[in-house]
Amino acid sequence: MVRSAPSRRAAGRSLAKLFATDPLAAVLTVLREAGPDRELRAEEVKRALVERGVPANRLDAWRRVQERLVAHERVGIGGDRYHRTYRWLPESPPPTPDQALALLAEHRLPSQRRLELVEVLRAALAGGADAGPASRPSADPVLIAQLEQRERDAVRALAELAIEVEELVTNEASARAVVHTVRSLTKLADLRPIERAGEMTRFDRTRHTSVGGRIADGAPVLVLRPGYIWNRGDEEVLIARAVVQDRSPS
Amino acid sequence: MTTALDFGTSTTLVATTAAGVVPLGTLDAALPSIIGYDDDGTLVIGEPAEVLSPTQAVRSIKRSITERRDFVPVDLPAGVRDVRVDDLIGHLLHEAVRRAAARGADLTAPGVRLGCPAMWDGPQRRRLLDAAVRSGLSLTLESLVDEPVAAGIAWLATNARSVAGEAAGEAWEAEAPLRVVVFDMGGGTLDVAVLDVRGPHHREVSVLAALGAPEAGDALDEAIADDLDFTLARYGVDTDSLPRPDRARELLLDAARRVKIRLTTEEETVVPLHRDTFGRVEIWYTREQLNAVFARQMDRAEQYVAAALRVARLTELVGRSARDIARLPLETIVADVDLVLLSGGMSQVPYVAERLRRIFPERTRIEFAAPRPAHAVAIGLAHTEGYGRLNMYRPAFDVALEWDDGRGFRTIYEAFTPLVEAVQVARGSADLRYVRTGSELGLPRQGTGVLRVKSYSDTRVRATVDGAKLDGYAVTLSDSFEFSIYPNGRIKIVDGTGTHEGQIEDWHTIG
Numbered sequence: 001m002v003r004s005a006p007s008r009r010a011a012g013r014s015l016a017k018l019f020a021t022d023p024l025a026a027v028l029t030v031l032r033e034a035g036p037d038r039e040l041r042a043e044e045v046k047r048a049l050v051e052r053g054v055p056a057n058r059l060d061a062w063r064r065v066q067e068r069l070v071a072h073e074r075v076g077i078g079g080d081r082y083h084r085t086y087r088w089l090p091e092s093p094p095p096t097p098d099q100a101l102a103l104l105a106e107h108r109l110p111s112q113r114r115l116e117l118v119e120v121l122r123a124a125l126a127g128g129a130d131a132g133p134a135s136r137p138s139a140d141p142v143l144i145a146q147l148e149q150r151e152r153d154a155v156r157a158l159a160e161l162a163i164e165v166e167e168l169v170t171n172e173a174s175a176r177a178v179v180h181t182v183r184s185l186t187k188l189a190d191l192r193p194i195e196r197a198g199e200m201t202r203f204d205r206t207r208h209t210s211v212g213g214r215i216a217d218g219a220p221v222l223v224l225r226p227g228y229i230w231n232r233g234d235e236e237v238l239i240a241r242a243v244v245q246d247r248s249p250s
Numbered sequence: 251m252t253t254a255l256d257f258g259t260s261t262t263l264v265a266t267t268a269a270g271v272v273p274l275g276t277l278d279a280a281l282p283s284i285i286g287y288d289d290d291g292t293l294v295i296g297e298p299a300e301v302l303s304p305t306q307a308v309r310s311i312k313r314s315i316t317e318r319r320d321f322v323p324v325d326l327p328a329g330v331r332d333v334r335v336d337d338l339i340g341h342l343l344h345e346a347v348r349r350a351a352a353r354g355a356d357l358t359a360p361g362v363r364l365g366c367p368a369m370w371d372g373p374q375r376r377r378l379l380d381a382a383v384r385s386g387l388s389l390t391l392e393s394l395v396d397e398p399v400a401a402g403i404a405w406l407a408t409n410a411r412s413v414a415g416e417a418a419g420e421a422w423e424a425e426a427p428l429r430v431v432v433f434d435m436g437g438g439t440l441d442v443a444v445l446d447v448r449g450p451h452h453r454e455v456s457v458l459a460a461l462g463a464p465e466a467g468d469a470l471d472e473a474i475a476d477d478l479d480f481t482l483a484r485y486g487v488d489t490d491s492l493p494r495p496d497r498a499r500e501l502l503l504d505a506a507r508r509v510k511i512r513l514t515t516e517e518e519t520v521v522p523l524h525r526d527t528f529g530r531v532e533i534w535y536t537r538e539q540l541n542a543v544f545a546r547q548m549d550r551a552e553q554y555v556a557a558a559l560r561v562a563r564l565t566e567l568v569g570r571s572a573r574d575i576a577r578l579p580l581e582t583i584v585a586d587v588d589l590v591l592l593s594g595g596m597s598q599v600p601y602v603a604e605r606l607r608r609i610f611p612e613r614t615r616i617e618f619a620a621p622r623p624a625h626a627v628a629i630g631l632a633h634t635e636g637y638g639r640l641n642m643y644r645p646a647f648d649v650a651l652e653w654d655d656g657r658g659f660r661t662i663y664e665a666f667t668p669l670v671e672a673v674q675v676a677r678g679s680a681d682l683r684y685v686r687t688g689s690e691l692g693l694p695r696q697g698t699g700v701l702r703v704k705s706y707s708d709t710r711v712r713a714t715v716d717g718a719k720l721d722g723y724a725v726t727l728s729d730s731f732e733f734s735i736y737p738n739g740r741i742k743i744v745d746g747t748g749t750h751e752g753q754i755e756d757w758h759t760i761g
Binding site: 096098101149156167177 | 266267268269270271272273277279352353354355512515516518519520522523524525530532534
């Protein structure tokens with residue numbers, strides 16, 4: 001890319017500013033601008049940064065950036081131990097619905113990536129539905145089998161909880177044993193409890209809901225029923241707030 | 251796209267490169283590897299066989315190949331009869347083919363991969379292969395992939411990006427292989443393999459050693475049940491004096507299995523005890539107690555790991571004798587391990603990683619081979635396309651000798667025969683090699699012959715003797731004929747003209 005001197009200086013200032021707040025983003029900018037055909041060594045990246053206004057004494061951030069670069073999906077690593085090179089990778093084609101499903105089924109992915117993959121699946125399903133029966137591609141039997149399996153897994157988890165509780169109650173297990181077992185089974189489904197029934201706590205509208213009237217934040221409350229949060233990968237989904245009752249002194 | 255079949259001791263899984271695991275079971279993704287005959291003598295496979303009586307059903311049929319059993323007793327309407335193991339395996343695999351087809355995965359198409367234990371030799375592999383082919387799978391010996399190799403590839407498939415930069419920290423070299431130990435503890439067997447993994451650039455996995463032991467999850471269940479029995483005694487419950495001690499034992503084993511699973515995520519759990527059998531007693535069992543009863547089994551498992559690492563060292567044998575390797579201290583033989591991969595359901599017991607952590611250096615990463623360890627082999631098999639695979643411990647090629655223009659023929663090394671046995675290493679034997687003499691093979695004592703090499707893997711064999719190719723190498727037959735392969739790839743031939751040295755060239759020198 002050919003730049004006029006002033007715009008280059010302006011770009012340099014903004015890159016230096018970017019490096020000060022987000023060194024990885026600045027390095028990615030250098031790689032992106034070099035293009036997918038050019039592999040840069042660490043010293044070349046650093047030189048480019050200095051040329052664009054990054055103070056040389058700030059380059060000690062490189063080590064942390066380097067660790068994140070190797071895991072970045074748009075950065076290709078080459079060279080050898082002593083002369084590692086970095087290259088901006090061209091954007092890969094979006095995954096097919098089959099690939100998207102496999103990624104979702106087998107890996108824990110960041111929520112943004114999951115949303116992208118879900119969009120791929122949704123588009124594939126909607127495309128099939130919108131096109132009408134005549135032109136609709138036949139449903140992928142593997143996909144259907146996997147979705148059915150997920151449904152079975154969910155229902156079975158519920159059944160296993162019911163089985164354990166009934167067995168414990170029949171054998172006159174203690175309340176501690178029942179609650180412990182329930183919590184350990186819900187943990188297997190990546191559910192995290194909010195509070196414990198019978199405990200006193202302070203009202204927090206993000207985690208609690210009142211059984212009756214309005215409760216002021218921070219007011220003492222009795223937990224009637226616990227709530228649950230679902231840890232879905234790196235995302236937290238509030239399944240149910242804990243149900244509480246106001247116990248402020250009247 | 252590759253379709254893969256993981257015929258496991260307890261369960262059978264199918265996976266494809268694109269879609270991952272294809273659900274086969276009526277409840278689980280896996281098809282239970284159980285087969286038997288119902289009261290009418292009808293063949294029953296998978297979940298329906300789970301309800302058969304123990305004498306009507308065969309569990310862990312795969313183990314019969316490991317134990318080289320041809321028949322198993324099964325209770326049929328006409329009485330207990332010996333049934334051919336290979337027929338039962340064929341029926342089971344056919345059911346997997348049928349169910350996979352119903353869910354859109356074609357196991358009859360070319361290119362399917364089938365896993366097998368790395369410790370199996372040629373005849374054992376051929377048994378599985380023949381049964382699979384009779385079931386409709388389109389396979390050759392090249393289609394069989396060692397299970398630990400698959401586990402390693404499963405990890406690479408998930409971690410391909412991080413391998414390039416992080417697997418060995420700053421010590422990573424793009425050209426250098428990672429030394430990987432696969433610790434696969436399943437329901438009935440423990441398999442330990444040592445691999446060299448080159449990826450993502452070179453995409454090559456070499457098996458340096460593979461050992462197996464018929465001891466895993468079920469042994470721990472028994473140990474926990476024994477411990478629960480002792481604990482009950484402290485509460486005044488003597489199970490031997492109960493009206494039906496056998497039924498009490500069944501309940502304790504059931505409780506043991508559940509406690510074991512619960513303690514993979516909890517520090518303590520209540521033991522589910524049947525009140526009418528054991529009375530109103532509530533026992534809590536901790537992970538510490540579980541670890542204590544598991545300790546002896548893990549002691550033995552560690553010995554297998556050490557033995558496998560010593561066998562792996564034989565592939566380098568640079569400036570050291572086998573006896574030196576047998577005497578190397580544990581901290582030395584674990585020092586170059588970059589990664590320990592946990593595979594199999596039992597590996598989820600936290601104590602497994604905890605114990606392995608103690609023997610490996612801090613820099614060694616200990617990770618699950620796949621997000622779901624029980625799926626690791628199936629996932630890895632489905633991703634084997636493009637990977638070179640080399641079994642240096644049990645090379646995947648035959649070496650044969652022809653004479654009299656092909657009228658005389660002997661296999662002098664049969665593919666997948668171990669070059670050395672672990673016990674030889676443990677005893678510090680000085681002469682560790684695979685060796686066959688002319689008299690053992692019944693060869694003529696004079697004349698000439700030609701060596702032939704037949705490979706059963708995707709990786710071509712490049713071996714030379716005196717600078718000439720091993721395949722087609724002419725030998726002069728004599729009383730002293732001797733053919734040897736050493737674990738480091740060295741070949742030695744003694745014939746009527748003297749001693750000739752050679753090397754299997756693909757076996758990179760390590761160390």
